[in-house]
Amino acid sequence: MTQQMTALATVITPEELLEHWQGHRRLTRKVIEAYPETELFTFSVGGMRPFSELVLEMINMGNPGIDGIVSGQWPAWGAQETKSAPQTKEALLYMWDELTEKLNRLWPEIKPERFHEVDLAFGQWEGTIQFLLFYFIDNEIHHRAQGFVYLRALGIEPPAFWDRS
C-alpha cells in the first residue's frame, strides 16, 4: 500500500524519464534523416550553426553526460570536440545510435536518490541531477526546433513534432 501510494504520488518515474528522452531522441533522429546530405553540414539561417553541429552538441552533452550522472566523474566541457567530427549523415547517425544504446544500458545504474544530488556538470554547471537531465533534454528540443526551421526554409516538410515513435 505504501509502495503503491509512493508510486502514485511520483510526478515521473526514472523509467518514464528515460522513455521521455528516448522519445525525443527518436524524433531528432528522424529530423537528421530528413536532411539532404550536403545541407545537413552546411545550411543554416541567420548565421547560426548548421544542424550537424547542433546534433554533435547534443551527443557531446549526452554521451559524457550519462557517465557523469552515473559516476559523478565529468570531463571538462568541450573535451569531446578534439575528436574528429563525422563527415557524413551515416557517420552522424552511427554516433547517435551508439548513444541510444549507451543511455539504455547505463540508465538503470542511476540510483533513485541520485536525481536530487547536486553535481558540477562538465566542471562548470551546478545543479541537481534532475535539473541537468532536463537541461540536456530541453537543449535538444531547442536545437532540434532550429533544425525544423532550416528544413522549412529548404522547402522540406519536417517530421511531426508529436510523433515520438
Added chain:
Amino acid sequence: MTQQMTALATVITPEELLEHWQGHRRLTRKVIEAYPETELFTFSVGGMRPFSELVLEMINMGNPGIDGIVSGQWPAWGAQETKSAPQTKEALLYMWDELTEKLNRLWPEIKPERFHEVDLAFGQWEGTIQFLLFYFIDNEIHHRAQGFVYLRALGIEPPAFWDRS
C-alpha cells in the same frame, strides 16, 4: 525517515516541475519582449507562423490546460481561438502574465496521484497528466526556438537559452 526517502527517490517534485515550467515561461517572455512590435505579428521564416501566433498557441494550451489538469474538464481544442487575438505586444504580454499567476494559483490543487491518471486532453489527446504537462512545456520550448531563429534572421540577438531568471 520514510518520508525523506520518498522525497529523495523522486525524480522531480510537483513544486520543481512548476518552477521548471515557469522558468521556461520567463525565458519565453523575454523572447516576446525582444521582438519589434510589427515583426512579432508578421515576420516568419519558411512560411511558418509568426511568433505571436506561436505564443498564442502556448497560452491556448496552458490556460484551459491547467483547468483540465486540476478538474478533469477540458474544452474542445481550438475553442479558445474564437476569442479575439491580441493585436499588440503589450496585450500579448498581459495575457502571458495572467497565465503565469493562474498557474501559480492552481498548481497546488493538483493532487499528487493526479500525475499518473490518464485523461483525454482537449477531448482528443490521451495520456497521463505528467505526459500532457511535459508535452505543453516541450511544445513551448519547440516553438520558442523557432522564435529564436526568426530573431537571428532579423539580426537581433535572442536572450540566452540557459537564463531562466
